[in-house]
Amino acid sequence: METLTTRNTYHPMENLLRMDRLPHIWCPGCGIGIAVTTLAAALDKAQVDLNNVCIVSGIGCTGRVAGYVKLDSFHTTHGRAIPFATGIKLANPNLKVIVFSGDGDLLAIGGNHFIHAARRNIDMVVICVNNFIYAMTGGQVAPTTPLTAYATTSPYGCVEPPFNIPYIADSAGAVYVARWTALHVRRLATSIVEALHKTGFSLIEVISPCAQYYSRINRLGDGIDMMRFYHTNAEIRHGENTKNLDIPFQSNIICGKFVDRERPSYTERYNKWRTQIKGEDNEG
Amino acid sequence: MKPPKDSLKTGTHQLSGSQACVEGAISAGCRFLGMYPIEPAIEISNYFLERAKTLDAVYVQMEDEISALAAVLGASWTGRRSMTVTSGPGLSLMMEHMGLGVMLETPCVIVDVQRVGPGHGIPTAPAQGDIFQSRWGSHGDYEIIGLAPSTVQEIFDFMIKAFNFSEHYRVPVVVLTDGYLVNLKSDVTIPRAEDIKLEPRRYYDGPQEKYLPFKRDEDLIPRLVDIGAGYKFHVTGLTHDERGYPIMNEECQEFNVHPLVRKIRNYAEKIVRFQELATEDAEIIVIAYGSSFSAAKQAQQKAREQGIKTGLLKLDTIWPFAENRVRELSRKAKAFVAVEMNYGQLVYEIQRCSQGNANTIFVTHGEKGVENSDDILNAIIQASRENSKKEGIIEYAPK
Numbered sequence: 001m002e003t004l005t006t007r008n009t010y011h012p013m014e015n016l017l018r019m020d021r022l023p024h025i026w027c028p029g030c031g032i033g034i035a036v037t038t039l040a041a042a043l044d045k046a047q048v049d050l051n052n053v054c055i056v057s058g059i060g061c062t063g064r065v066a067g068y069v070k071l072d073s074f075h076t077t078h079g080r081a082i083p084f085a086t087g088i089k090l091a092n093p094n095l096k097v098i099v100f101s102g103d104g105d106l107l108a109i110g111g112n113h114f115i116h117a118a119r120r121n122i123d124m125v126v127i128c129v130n131n132f133i134y135a136m137t138g139g140q141v142a143p144t145t146p147l148t149a150y151a152t153t154s155p156y157g158c159v160e161p162p163f164n165i166p167y168i169a170d171s172a173g174a175v176y177v178a179r180w181t182a183l184h185v186r187r188l189a190t191s192i193v194e195a196l197h198k199t200g201f202s203l204i205e206v207i208s209p210c211a212q213y214y215s216r217i218n219r220l221g222d223g224i225d226m227m228r229f230y231h232t233n234a235e236i237r238h239g240e241n242t243k244n245l246d247i248p249f250q251s252n253i254i255c256g257k258f259v260d261r262e263r264p265s266y267t268e269r270y271n272k273w274r275t276q277i278k279g280e281d282n283e284g
Numbered sequence: 285m286k287p288p289k290d291s292l293k294t295g296t297h298q299l300s301g302s303q304a305c306v307e308g309a310i311s312a313g314c315r316f317l318g319m320y321p322i323e324p325a326i327e328i329s330n331y332f333l334e335r336a337k338t339l340d341a342v343y344v345q346m347e348d349e350i351s352a353l354a355a356v357l358g359a360s361w362t363g364r365r366s367m368t369v370t371s372g373p374g375l376s377l378m379m380e381h382m383g384l385g386v387m388l389e390t391p392c393v394i395v396d397v398q399r400v401g402p403g404h405g406i407p408t409a410p411a412q413g414d415i416f417q418s419r420w421g422s423h424g425d426y427e428i429i430g431l432a433p434s435t436v437q438e439i440f441d442f443m444i445k446a447f448n449f450s451e452h453y454r455v456p457v458v459v460l461t462d463g464y465l466v467n468l469k470s471d472v473t474i475p476r477a478e479d480i481k482l483e484p485r486r487y488y489d490g491p492q493e494k495y496l497p498f499k500r501d502e503d504l505i506p507r508l509v510d511i512g513a514g515y516k517f518h519v520t521g522l523t524h525d526e527r528g529y530p531i532m533n534e535e536c537q538e539f540n541v542h543p544l545v546r547k548i549r550n551y552a553e554k555i556v557r558f559q560e561l562a563t564e565d566a567e568i569i570v571i572a573y574g575s576s577f578s579a580a581k582q583a584q585q586k587a588r589e590q591g592i593k594t595g596l597l598k599l600d601t602i603w604p605f606a607e608n609r610v611r612e613l614s615r616k617a618k619a620f621v622a623v624e625m626n627y628g629q630l631v632y633e634i635q636r637c638s639q640g641n642a643n644t645i646f647v648t649h650g651e652k653g654v655e656n657s658d659d660i661l662n663a664i665i666q667a668s669r670e671n672s673k674k675e676g677i678i679e680y681a682p683k
Contacts, residue, residue, distance in 0.1 A: 020529075067518055071516055072361075073518045083350070084349075086358065087355030088358040088362055090342050090344055091358065116347040116351075277502055
C-alpha cells in the first residue's frame with residue numbers, strides 16, 4: 001500500500017483530479033482552478049460515492065473543468081451541458097450529476113436550457129463560474145458583462161444590461177441558489193456540499209477573476225488585485241431577495257445563500273405519475 | 285441478446301408507420317426517448333409515451349431539438365438504448381449533436397420523418413429531402429448509417445437494424461421515413477423474442493485501471509462503459525487520444541477522426557443492404573428507396589408487361605451508399621431511372637457510380653406520385669428508346 005512516506009509526489013486531491021492532465025490550461029490569476037479544487041474539497045467533504053457522481057461541462061475556459069476532474073466526465077457542446085446532463089439524470093436517477101461551466105456557456109448560448117432545467121427541477125448541481133467575459137475566445141462581451149465595462153466587442157463600454165444569474169435561477173424554479181467569489185473557498189465548498197445533498201436544481205455562481213482579459217482590458221490589475229477587490233467589496237447577505245443581486249461595474253458583490261427551498265424534482269414527479277398510471281391500469 | 289418478452293407484442297397487428305416505429309424501437313430494447321414536438325413525427329412520440337407507461341422506459345420532451353438529441357446522448361452513456369424522433373427542421377437543429385454523437389461514438393437512433401422543405405415547407409407533406417443532410421449535415425469529416433424503410437413492416441424491421449448498427453459501429457443511425465409512410469396502416473408481424481437478434485453493447489471487460497475509452501478493437505470500434513460503473517473516464521468533443529484527453533495536433537486528428545470515417549467505409553459492404561427484382565437481364569433499372577418504392581415497383585412491372593426489360597433496385601440503406609452494386613449494375617444496364625421524392629439528391633450518388641456506363645434519368649415525384657407510377661413508366665420508356673450515351677443527370681420532363 002502506498003503511503004505518504006513512500007512517495008514524494010503525493011497530492012492530497014489526486015483521487016479527485018486527473019493528475020496526468022496537469023498542468024492545466026488556465027492563465028495565471030484565473031479563478032477557475034480555485035473553483036475546481038473547491039469542488040474537489042466539497043466532494044471529499046460530502047461523503048458521496050464518487051463512482052456515482054458524474055460531471056458535465058460545455059465549452060469555454062470553465063468548459064475545460066470536466067477534463068480535470070476524476071469522475072465520469074463529459075466535455076460536451078457549447079451551451080448544452082445541461083441537456084446532456086438531463087439525459088444522464090433521467091436515464092439513471094441514481095447518479096449525482098454536476099454541471100460545471102461558464103457564464104457565457106450557461107446563460108447565453110445555453111440560456112434556454114438553463115431556465116428549462118430549473119423549471120423542470122432536474123436534480124443536478126450547476127456550478128457557474130462567472131468571469132464577466134468570454135475569455136477562451138479573447139475577451140468578448142458576455143451576457144454578464146457589467147454595463148460600461150470594456151470587452152473586445154464592446155470597445156466603448158458595454159451597452160447591454162447583464163443578467164443577474166441567481167435571479168434567473170430563482171425565478172425559473174431552482175431550489176438552491178448561492179453566490180460566492182473565488183475568495184470564499186470554504187463557504188463555496190459548504191454550498192457545494194449542501195447542493196449535492198439537495199434534491200432538485202441547484203445553482204451556485206462563482207465570481208472569478210479573469211486576469212488575462214476582463215481585468216487587463218478594464219485595467220483592474222492582476223488576479224491578486226481582483227481577490228483584494230472581492231475581499232473589500234464582497235458582502236455576505238444570506239437570504240437576500242435575488243432581485244437585488246445585480247453586479248454593477250466594480251461595485252459591491254452580494255454573496256450568500258439566497259434560496260433553499262423544497263419542490264418536487266422532475267424524477268419524483270415522473271415516478272409518481274408512473275406509479276399512478278400503473279395503478280389505474282391494474283384497476284382497469 | 286434477445287429482447288425482454290414482456291415488452292414484445294408478438295403476432296400480427298394492424299399498425300400505423302408511427303406505431304411500427306415505436307414497436308420496433310421497443311423490441312430493439314430502446315428505453316429512452318428525448319424529443320421536441322414537430323409534425324409529422326409527433327404520433328411516434330405519443331405512441332412511445334403510451335408504451336412507456338408499462339415499461340421501464342423514460343420519455344422526455346425537451347425545450348428544442350438541440351437539447352433533445354443532447355439528452356439522448358447523455359442517456360445512452362448510462363447504458364440505455366436511446367432515440368429521438370424529428371422532422372427536417374428539427375434534424376437541422378440536431379446537427380450539432382449529430383457531430384458530438386459521432387465524436388463521442390455514442391450509439392443512438394434518430395428517426396427523421398421527412399417533410400418538404402427548405403425552411404418550414406409544408407409540415408404535413410412528405411418528402412425525401414434530408415438525404416445529404418442526414419449524412420453530412422454536421423461539420424467535419426465523418427460517416428453515418430442511414431436506413432430508408434419502404435413499408436410499415438420495414439419501419440419495424442429497420443428500427444431493430446438501426447439499433448443493432450448503432451451499437452455495433454458506435455455511431456448515430458438515422459432512419460429516414462416520411463410523413464406518408466408513418467401514417468400508412470398495414471399488417472405488421474412482430475416476431476417472437478427468440479427470433480429477434482439484438483446486438484449487445486460493446487462493453488469493455490478488461491481490468492478497470494487499464495480502460496482507455498478510445499482504444500480501438502481490430503475492427504476500429506472502441507469499447508464502452510456506463511456512467512457510474514467506477515471507471516471515471518473522460519470523453520470530449522475535442523480531438524482526443526485513446527484516453528479521451530484533448531490533444532490539439534494533426535497526428536491526433538488523424539488518430540481520432542480518420543477511424544470515424546474508416547470504421548464505416550471499411551465495413552460498407554457489411555452494412556449496405558438492398559433488394560433486387562428482375563435485374564439479371566434488365567436494360568433499364570429503376571432505383572428507389574423509402575416511399576418511392578411502391579410506385580417504382582408498379583412502373584417496373586408495367587414496363588415488363590410492355591416488353592421492356594426492366595429491373596428494380598431498392599435501397600434499404602442509403603448511407604453508406606450501395607456504391608459497388610450500383611457500379612456493377614451500371615456495366616450491364618443501359619440506363620438507371622432514379623426515383624426520389626425531391627428535386628434530385630441521392631441521384632448524384634447514382635450518377636457518380638454509373639458515369640461512363642449507364643445513363644442516369646431522374647424522376648421527381650411528390651405526395652401524389654407515391655401512388656402514381658405514370659411518370660416513372662414514361663421515363664423507363666424514354667430511357668429504353670435512347671441509344672446514345674448521355675453525360676450527367678437527365679431530368680425526366682413529364683409531357
